[in-house]
Amino acid sequence: MILVLLFGFEKLLGNTRFGGEENQSVRHIRLKENTPNIDKMLSPSDDIVALSDSLENKPYSFKIDQNGFIFPSTTHQQADKVIAFLGGSTTECMYVDEDKRFPALTGTLLETNSGKKINALNAGVSGNNSMHSINSLLNKIIPMNPDIAVLMHNINDLSILLHEKTYWNNNDHRSLLVTEDRSIKAMLKQLLPNTYNFAFEVKRKLLGDGNEFENADHGNKQPRLSNEKILSLFKSNLDSFIEISKANNITPVLMTQASRFTEKPDEVVMKNLQNLEAMGLSYPEYRSLFIAMNQVIRAVALDKSALLIDLNQAVPQTKEYMSDPVHFTNRGSELVAKIISEKLTPVIAH
Structure with missing residues (x-):
């Protein structure tokens, strides 16, 4: 039941966006660095x-x-x-x-x-x-x-x-270009990172660890x-x-x-x-x-x-x-x- 709720909630948030279609995403070049100012x-x-x-x-x-x-x-x-x-x-x-x-x-x-x-x-x-x-x-x-x-x-x-x-x-x-998601899911991830990460961790533990390459568009x-x-x-x-x-x-x-x-x-x-x-x-x-x-x-x-x-x-x-x-x-x-x-x-x- 928990798994069904997590999947449903994530799907709903991922498909719900602010603004019109033209505001759904923005692309930029990824600067892959460690987060500044952490200790x-x-x-x-x-x-x-x-x-x-x-x-x-x-x-x-x-x-x-x-x-x-x-x-x-x-x-x-x-x-x-x-x-x-x-x-x-x-x-x-x-x-x-x-x-x-x-x-x-x-x-x-x-x-x-x-x-x-x-x-x-x-x-x-x-x-x-x-x-x-x-x-x-x-x-x-x-x-x-x-x-x-x-x-x-x-x-x-x-x-x-x-x-x-x-x-x-x-x-x-590891992509070189990043598409910035403007869904409510993405907004929550930024505004409430601890809550989002906890929910993601529950989902991960229920489904097991996955290889980060398995869901890539190219993959194998x-x-x-x-x-x-x-x-x-x-x-x-x-x-x-x-x-x-x-x-x-x-x-x-x-x-x-x-x-x-x-x-x-x-x-x-x-x-x-x-x-x-x-x-x-x-x-x-x-x-x-x-x-x-x-x-x-x-x-x-x-x-x-x-x-x-x-x-x-x-x-x-x-x-x-x-x-x-x-x-x-x-x-x-x-x-x-x-x-x-x-x-x-x-x-x-x-």
Whole structure:
């Protein structure tokens, strides 16, 4: 009975709108960033803990400044150098201690090594792919006048291109364009977020968890993109990132992505890849694609004379450094900060 009422109420609100037909929706470009001006203690969910084997289950400080960067960011009013880090959750480092998240720690190490004042901006956001980062570069990074922009992408691009077959999709969470709903349902979601989220949570628990890609318009209905097409689309974005950076007097840096995708995967890796069969992929095929994506990063950096930081080669593929296939532990993040700071020290010396 509760389920029927929830469905009926949601349907009614979703179809009831303010104003005429012309006012039903407005489209805009999605700036996929963490909500500015928040200060929270976040603990990993049971699902996240279950899919890892070295994640410390505790609250983590997660503070976002007024520009959507993860704290600490603009630690100096007048910095000698500004470095922006762009990527997905592996750059965001939500479940890493605040002082050990590699973007901020890189800034600290560079200050120690160089004696210069460094602002390190962490623009990593869970689920972001390279297209989201290009949008962030254009609309929020460039105005900060950074000297260096560091990009790390692989798995999120691979995921969106495997599931949606294009960067330009209608996925509720990762689309590049957003249609602003003007239904009463949408208004209530904005005005009474806690009440709306509670009702949504009840519905979710009654129906069970769903894959965010299952209800996308494209989903798995279309044939999977060829490996060549996936790599070509990814390469185009890397090229764009470098050219946009250079055009704005920003030194671009590309990083490969570290992983635990070994030839013989452990249990945690396979737990995180349970949907491979539905996509018609074996683990060796998926691993080969991930490796190829990193190789594209290396090739583009070489072709465009951009600095490359090869984390894939430098970070051990063990649970001490990554708590699941790709997310860093404290120890992993500290190692990454050390690697990056050593590579960037000569760059910031100029």
